[in-house]
Amino acid sequence: MNYETVIGLEVHAQMLTESKLWCACSTAFGAPPNTHTCPVCQGMPGVLPVLNKKVVEFAIRLALATHCRIAPRSVFARKNYFYPDLPKGYQVSMFESPLAEGGWIDVETDGRTRRIGITRIHMEDDAGKLIHDELKPVSYVDYNRAGTPLLEIVSEPDIRGPEEAAIYLKNLRDILVYLEICDGNMEEGSFRCDANVSIRPRGQEAYGTRTELKNMNSFRNVARALEYEVRRQMAVLKDGEAVIQETRLWNDSRSATEAMRGKEESHDYRYFPDPDLIPVAVDPEWIERIESALPELPARKRGRFVDDYGLPPGDADVLTSKKALADYFEATVRDYGQPKAVGNWIMSELLRELNAEDRDVADCPVRPEQLAALLRMIDGGEISGKIAKTVFQDMYHSGRDPEEIVREKGLAVVSDTGRLAALIDEVMAENPGQVEDYRAGKEKLLGFFVGQIMKKTKGQADPKTVNALLKDKLGAR
Ligand code: ADP
Ligand code: MG
Ligand code: ZN
Secondary structure: OOEEEEEEEEEEEEOOOOEOOOOOOEOOOOOOOOOOOOOOOOOOOOOOOOOOHHHHHHHHHHHHHOOOEEOOEEOEEEEEOOOOOOOOOEEEEEOOOOOEEEEEEEEEEOOEEEEEEEEEEEEEEOOOEEEEOOOOOOEEEEOOOOOOEEEEEEEOOOEOOHHHHHHHHHHHHHHHHHOOOOOOOOOOOOEEEEEEEEEEEOOOOOOOOOEEEEEEOOHHHHHHHHHHHHHHHHHHHHOOOOOOOEEEEEEOOOOEEEEEEEOOOHHHHOOEEOOOOOOEEOOHHHHHHHHHOOOOOHHHHHHHHHHHHOOOHHHHHHHOOOHHHHHHHHHHHHHHOOHHHHHHHHHHHHHHHHHHOOOOHHHOOOOHHHHHHHHHHHHOOOOOHHHHHHHHHHHHHHOOOHHHHHHHHOOOOEOOHHHHHHHHHHHHHHOHHHHHHHHOOOHHHHHHHHHHHHHHOOOOEOHHHHHHHHHHHHHOO
């Protein structure tokens, strides 16, 4: 039987606000347990939440960037369940009236663009964290994260494979990071994904029964979990059994998904509008102001890098993968020109160094104008391309200007004909046999002589000058 895979993703993105969603507590990560809490985020009786306006602004930014309709009026609702990390006994989310609906993100796989629908985007609060003691039968609870603002972004079941799911996620993450509303860190959990997946016979319109996968903390693991689950569901159907709607956990060390619990239905949560919070009514003028201040988004920047700079799409992908990297590229091109050459230097030399120490381009010790100066020195024939790479290493580790390094280390190209001629005389005197052979017609020996000169100049002789002088002197009897 030929099956089609159907995937829909629910993403939770932690907002980069300084304070929490309902109180003034700090959202800073890594503080000692329960130092960033107050009666509001501890869910004490009688407290009242006050909506953090910045979170609404961030949500509107994302809604605009993903082409959603923003509801003039949206409503916070209580999602009731008990868990020790949830002191209120309910999560505040949005249910019937979310902030934004009906958007999309374009995803490119194998050179083909597919449009993935965004069902909804809404705001909600995060829970605290349980810490389980490894030695004693005790669990601790840390409320520092309780009340941290999240956006939930729900996709339509439009995704047709694990690879497409990973690309959708990367695109969404890039948009969030470009908008400066989420740090997008999957390993640390500030960008989390639940993946819903089902299969159906190709050509059938009705969706199959889905399972929901949790606990994947990297793009790769999302793809691996989905691949595993598709294979598992196929085997279940092949055995004549039915897929059970349930939540399954990805077990990384076993590379398998495991049944966790039966899937809860939304009525299990007894949603109702939160009586402590009035509906959110957003002023259209505010939306316009936010829209006019939106940065250029990754997809548009990528397109512009291809159109305006003539870069291959692959290069444009890499160079726009981070806004700071794209800015670095553009600053260097403004100074030096030659986008393709600049791109090559950034993608090979610069990224190698940055990746080696996991350093952000924003903290790069080599400034764009210093890189431009180095490239100009190659063009001007002052240093060879090969020497330039060692100069670059020095620049990266010392932060010094290329001119200074070349001068101090004596790395400039030797094109002084007087000096080179003298060296050639020396080499010829040292190798009379080879001179004889060359003159007898073994012209391949020219390479040997060039090599000797390079040795004497530590690779800094100007090859053109050396070649011309050598031919001249070897040719003359
Ligand atoms: P819940 O919040 O209970 O998980 P939602 O209706 O919000 O339910 O849907 C969650 C996700 O599941 C959405 O991204 C949706 O696209 C996806 N989804 C729904 N039905 C299917 C299906 N049959 N196969 C795959 N994904 C599905
Ligand atoms: Mg779900
Ligand atoms: Zn608080």
